[in-house]
Amino acid sequence: QKEVEQNSGPLSVPEGAIASLNCTYSDRGSQSFFWYRQYSGKSPELIMFIYSNGDKEDGRFTAQLNKASQYVSLLIRDSQPSDSATYLCAVNGNDYKLSFGAGTTVTVRA
Amino acid sequence: DGGITQSPKYLFRKEGQNVTLSCEQNLNHDAMYWYRQDPGQGLRLIYYSQIVNDFQKGDIAEGYSVSREKKESFPLTVTSAQKNPTAFYLCASSFGQGFGYTFGSGTRLTVV
Numbered sequence: 046q047k048e049v050e051q052n053s054g055p056l057s058v059p060e061g062a063i064a065s066l067n068c069t070y071s072d073r074g075s076q077s078f079f080w081y082r083q084y085s086g087k088s089p090e091l092i093m094f095i096y097s098n099g100d101k102e103d104g105r106f107t108a109q110l111n112k113a114s115q116y117v118s119l120l121i122r123d124s125q126p127s128d129s130a131t132y133l134c135a136v137n138g139n140d141y142k143l144s145f146g147a148g149t150t151v152t153v154r155a
Numbered sequence: 156d157g158g159i160t161q162s163p164k165y166l167f168r169k170e171g172q173n174v175t176l177s178c179e180q181n182l183n184h185d186a187m188y189w190y191r192q193d194p195g196q197g198l199r200l201i202y203y204s205q206i207v208n209d210f211q212k213g214d215i216a217e218g219y220s221v222s223r224e225k226k227e228s229f230p231l232t233v234t235s236a237q238k239n240p241t242a243f244y245l246c247a248s249s250f251g252q253g254f255g256y257t258f259g260s261g262t263r264l265t266v267v
Binding site: 087 | 186188196197198200203205213245249251252253254255256257258259260261
């Protein structure tokens with residue numbers, strides 16, 4: 046059973062601050078890592094993916110991957126009220142399925 | 156525009172009734188998936204299909220059935236055997252191993 050664990054929320058940050066989301070996974074053979082954002086009542090949307098160790102930046106989002114530690118994180122810089130959502134970590138191993146974490150809810154305080 | 160379409164957006168089911176949720180994609184994706192999400196909960200996999208005319212059970216397949224007769228379509232039937240079907244149902248598709256999913260907008264099913 047592949048497991049994906051995310052830091053428990055909710056996470057409340059002031060506007061303009063950095064939100065840091067963490068995710069660990071149990072399957073050492075995992076190859077692909079994804080972050081989805083889900084607004085309340087809506088479906089998840091893909092915001093970041095990362096395949097190699099290190100950092101990957103896209104606008105205000107940075108994904109960090111450390112395969113040796115089986116750890117992936119998402120940083121949201123200059124947090125905005127529109128970033129208030131649940132963030133899902135997803136991991137893919139050697140099959141067609143993604144394993145999802147339970148999600149971390151982020152609230153950005155104006 | 157390419158995308159994945161779920162219908163209907165809202166669905167109401169009477170006790171003992173079977174209902175079918177539609178999922179269509181024009182992304183040329185090989186794989187398709189059905190997930191269930193309960194309030195405040197994560198995603199639970201119901202069924203998935205890697206290729207036409209083939210599908211596999213996920214973690215919570217009991218009370219559900221699917222078909223994959225066309226690459227573009229992966230309908231989900233919620234049968235009367237599913238005792239607690241009220242949930243948000245999400246369909247997704249992908250190119251396969253190593254690729255992320257694209258999700259549809261979801262169907263919210265309520266038992267009345």
